[in-house]
Amino acid sequence: MTTLRQRMTPYWLLAPGLIWLFIFFVVPMYYMGELSLKTGTLTTGYEMTWAFSNYADAITDYSTQFLRAFYFAGVATILCLLIGYPLAYAIAFKSGRWKNLMLFGVVAPFFTTYLIRTISWKTILSDSSPVVSVLEFLQLAPDGRVLATNAAVIAGLTYNFLPFMVLPLFASLERLDRRLLEAGQDLYASARQTFLRVTLPLTMPGIIAGILLTFIPAAGDYVNATFLGGPDQAMIGNVIQSKYLVVNDYSEAAALSFTLMAIILVGLLFYIKFAGTEALMGDEEEAK
Amino acid sequence: MEGSPDLPPTDSAEDRAEQAAGKAAGSGSGGVRLEGVTKQFGDFTAVEEMDLDIADGEFFTMLGPSGCGKTTTLRMIAGFEQPTTGKVLIDGSDVAGLPAFKRPTNTVFQSYALFPHMTLEENVGFGLKRKKVPKDEIKKRVAGELERVGLSREAKRKPNQLSGGQQQRVALARALVNLPKVLLLDEPLGALDLKLRKGLQVQLKQIQRDVGITFVYVTHDQEEALTMSDRIAVMNEGRIEQCDDPESVYERPSTTFVAGFIGVSNLLPAVASSSSEIKLDTGPAIATPEASRFGTGERCFAVVRPEKLEIDLEGRGDTSKPGVDGVVETSLYLGTATQMAVRVAEGVSMTVLCPNVSDEERQSLPGAGARVRISWLPEHMHLVAESAGNKATADETPTDNVTQGVN
CATH class of the missing domain: 2.40.50.100 (RNA polymerase II/Efflux pump adaptor protein, barrel-sandwich hybrid domain)
Structure with a gap:
């Protein structure tokens, strides 16, 4: 027989997290949601007018920045996956005693602030830097500029979010039973076939987690576009940031934030449906 | 391998190995032959100067305590390890440098190593698919093999929905369906309880007789070895101490x-x-x-x-x-x-x-x-x-x- 105390234990354990989420997530969300439907200015105050037009404006006025954000984030995510998978594979399977050092290498950039890292890239990619001279010589930057190009922002996003891709990939590769790879080889599958038929499907949970952890924050990012891009690289994050902090149009900013969230959420639902919750949860057992 | 303080195996073991060599050479197909095989991992010598001749269609067991080199020997035949020195011949041809996926062998792994993301059918059909066997034939052979191991009704299930004994049978079916020249079994019954093990010992021996494939079986269980084998190699510290039929080894x-x-x-x-x-x-x-x-x-x-x-x-x-x-x-x-x-x-x-x-x-x-x-x-x-x-x-x-x- 379980006592009342035993039955309550999970709730006690959940309580701090739930309270935290309520105060710092649900409450602000509610205020933001409310704000997005108000009209007014910072000086005159805001009034509830059920102004759904804020949302219509958000989409019509800033569709370019929305699309650009998803385009940049999408390319950066694909690049992260292409760079991150071989890297995670090498760390998990081939690094031997260097494993911990290499993992440290992956997370080492976190020891410096995100902003500082991005600003330092601004210096590295500035017009007079040797890096740009080399790129120019190689005909990769014909007009001698790298900053304020799409490539610079995408490169910045890729660099900044790579660890979020590598870590879940590493975790799922590390967990992979090596004997399954031997079994694949034993059953006439070449290294490439073993990778495609065994390794890749079994590390799908890591791939999906990595994609989500990279794409979602990258789509809302404004730091990379601010420092590495020009006006033509403005992402939706930049619009929201300037609405809040420069123009002080809180209602429009809130509406933009909610629109971004809604689009990502809908996209996520489709993604899960397509990829299957099975892969997302890392559960190999099929639902009956 | 030089400078080892160990003495070579006794004369009688060598004599018997030579007799067996003659027998294997006569049959000429599906056999396994090891010539002076040594495997070193760093300073550690796992297998030392091993000569072995396994005849076609033989149920051959390598028996010994853990760390005696029996699994390493098996892995060298499968192609997961390359010998440091010496030759491995399967079916009369040297397989040096041939990767595991090109060898005419299949393995039943100790922990079964079934693919968790595939159904039993897909698991069993994996090898045939890689060999580009026509679809209808794959279907027929997979069904036949699942039938043989008594798991036809579970064909659409995933491995983690099965008991240990059932998983073991799937692993066997997955290997046997490819009709390898040599089937390698690495303590396949090790994880099962005694009663189940006894039943499967009998089944395994029966299946081996039916299909006539050479079985190379690794175990540390002396009783299992005595029950099933045509011949047993008793191994210790990377060497064969005695290689003989069960009765001789015991008596x-x-x-x-x-x-x-x-x-x-x-x-x-x-x-x-x-x-x-x-x-x-x-x-x-x-x-x-x-x-x-x-x-x-x-x-x-x-x-x-x-x-x-x-x-x-x-x-x-x-x-x-x-x-x-x-x-x-x-x-x-x-x-x-x-x-x-x-x-x-x-x-x-x-x-x-x-x-x-x-x-x-x-x-x-x-x-x-x-x-x-x-x-x-x-x-x-x-x-x-x-x-x-x-x-x-x-x-x-x-x-x-x-x-x-x-x-």
Whole structure:
């Protein structure tokens, strides 16, 4: 027989997290949601007018920045996956005693602030830097500029979010039973076939987690576009940031934030449906 | 491999390996041959100068304690490891440099290694698909193989929905469906409980007879090896101590290691006093033609299996048979037999097994503390040389094996 105390234990354990989420997530969300439907200015105050037009404006006025954000984030995510998978594979399977050092290498950039890292890239990619001279010589930057190009922002996003891709990939590769790879080889599958038929499907949970952890924050990012891009690289994050902090149009900013969230959420639902919750949860057992 | 303090295996083991070599060469297909194979991992030598010849269609077992090199040998045949020196031949051709996926072998892994993201059907069909076998044929063969192992109804299930025994059968089906020239089995029954293991031993042997494929079986379970094998290689520290049929390995072990590892043995230290007689350290001189294998004055061990011993109270019994005197230390009732430990000298103890034939006979057995005489027929005594390397003596063998051995 379980006592009342035993039955309550999970709730006690959940309580701090739930309270935290309520105060710092649900409450602000509610205020933001409310704000997005108000009209007014910072000086005159805001009034509830059920102004759904804020949302219509958000989409019509800033569709370019929305699309650009998803385009940049999408390319950066694909690049992260292409760079991150071989890297995670090498760390998990081939690094031997260097494993911990290499993992440290992956997370080492976190020891410096995100902003500082991005600003330092601004210096590295500035017009007079040797890096740009080399790129120019190689005909990769014909007009001698790298900053304020799409490539610079995408490169910045890729660099900044790579660890979020590598870590879940590493975790799922590390967990992979090596004997399954031997079994694949034993059953006439070449290294490439073993990778495609065994390794890749079994590390799908890591791939999906990595994609989500990279794409979602990258789509809302404004730091990379601010420092590495020009006006033509403005992402939706930049619009929201300037609405809040420069123009002080809180209602429009809130509406933009909610629109971004809604689009990502809908996209996520489709993604899960397509990829299957099975892969997302890392559960190999099929639902009956 | 040079400069090893270990002595080479005894003559008799080599002779038998050579006889087997002749047999395998004659058949010419599906056999496995190892020539001077050595495998080193850093400083550690896992397998040392191994010569082995496994005939086509043979059920061959490599038996030994963990770390004796049996699994490494199997992995070299499968292609997961490359020998440091020496040659591996499968079906008469050198497979050096041939990766695992190009070898005509399939493996049943110790932990089954079934693909968790595939159904049983997909698991079993994996190899055929890679070999580009036509779809209808794959379907037919997979169904047939699942039928053979009795899992047709579970074809659409995933491995983690099955019990250990079922998973083991899927692993077997997944390997056998490809009709490999050689099937390699790495302790395939190790993770199962005793009762299931016994049932599957019989099934495995039956399947091997039906398909006629060469089985190379790795186990540390001596009873399993004796039950199923056509031939057993008893391995110790990367070397083959003895390679022979089960009866010979049990009845005529060639080294103290083999005698101790297979079943329970009584090892009595002795010295060859002439070419036709030995003198037990703890008893009388006994005439035996086997003494000629040892030089006069050379040390050896006399081996007698516990079930071949007779026990009588001192002063009774047939004194014309060779025997030693001792004191009963313990007497254990095992159900099918009574096991007695008899101290025959300081530090030398013998195990005697008396089958439980009738209540009367059992009750007449001497109890603990009784002074007894243990005797045996001369033909049941066998002489062995001391093994090189570590010694597995009767003391190290768990008593469980006694019960199993008798059953």
